[in-house]
Amino acid sequence: MITIVDYGAGNISSVKKALEHLGATVQVTSDPGIVAAAKKIAVPGVGHFSRCEALSNHLRESILAAIARGVPFLGICVGMQWLFEGSTEAPETPGAGIFRGQCSRFPEDVKSPHVGWNRIEPRAGSRLLRGIENGAFVYYTHSFRAPVIEHTAACTRYGGAFSAAVERENVYGVQFHPEKSGATGLKILENFCEL
């Protein structure tokens, strides 16, 4: 059972649909009690970092408690950015601080938002990206990105390198949309289902 956290940040149906296509049982909830008891958690997200306010308020403790129990956690797009300390997009909204660093806007020399298909360069040994080839294409749509850090599991280059995926023990995040990245994305979600 994968618990998708619904915190009011737009559309979550495509993530649910992709996980169900892979044979997973999925529940969608905004109830902190259910999140705290989850066996596997996915936090999708699109749009503005300030939407993470709900995550940072009443859902924060439940999510962090589940993570501390070793529950596999996958943050997608803004759901991944939330794992960092914060974002210059909404400085008043704190992130979870599981990964060091701040998310920030793309430099001026590239078009923003970064929309479309770009390559990922996975780090060897990533569990989430097992079986994904170097240079595989994934779908992005975002204006802010996370820095490359010690726990970066894959980079993408657009206005310099940024974290396409992060991975630290049972905590995973992807900036791209695996539910919209064709066969490559489904493989990544399948890896998460099998953790």
Place this chain on the structure above:
Amino acid sequence: MNSEGLTRRIIACLDVDAGRVVKGTQFKELRDAGDPPALARLHASAGADEIVLLDITATAEARQTLLETVRRTAKELFIPFTVGGGIRTLEDAAKIFDAGADKVTINSAAVATPELIGQIAGRFGSQAVIVAIDARRGTASAEQAEVWVAGGRKPTGKRAVEWASQAEECGAGEILLTSMDRDGTGLGFDCELTAAVAAVVSIPVIASGGAGNTQHFADVFAGGCADAALAASIFHFGTHAVAALKQDLLRAGIPMRWPC
């Protein structure tokens, strides 16, 4: 521009009427080309980067987009899926998203009520809102191209370049620009019009209308500065499958997602 690995996108468009895919020549004559979910999957497996479903008669007949068609099409599609036609309110858009679309295009309703762009963007994010612009210029300059609404039946007096810029300010995430002069002709995209709009916005511009061969795509990506190009009929009738097109474009030096 330091865009590095970002590819240009090939978008397959399904023009849908009464739950069936059709394609008009300059929005009039229609030929039946099949079932939306089957065609969407076919294009996705051939390498299309996105699928757009446009309910082309929705606005003219004041009819809601067929949610069931959207739901069936979204079910087995794992690439970006956009739906347009007949979306007039935030509630209309919400139903489309609920049926499984990732983005909506709004056209006539955005012209009539530009605040709608911000309303949808506020709830679903800017990335989910594409403002579709149908433009016609005849022999006038690209800067003077005029916006038409109601499925290309009604002129507005607005200039396409100005409207595109205003749409971006209102919160649009992308612009879908259709040349009415070229639509259905197979004579090539209007590269001058596309470049004129791309020059005034920082959001991606999807060029549409006039695709007939590989060179037309190469031209609109290079000279037209398009981030993506959309076509319908050349894919549906087998004139040029997506896979062959993408390989040709790669050889022409255009960055493409290939193999898929």
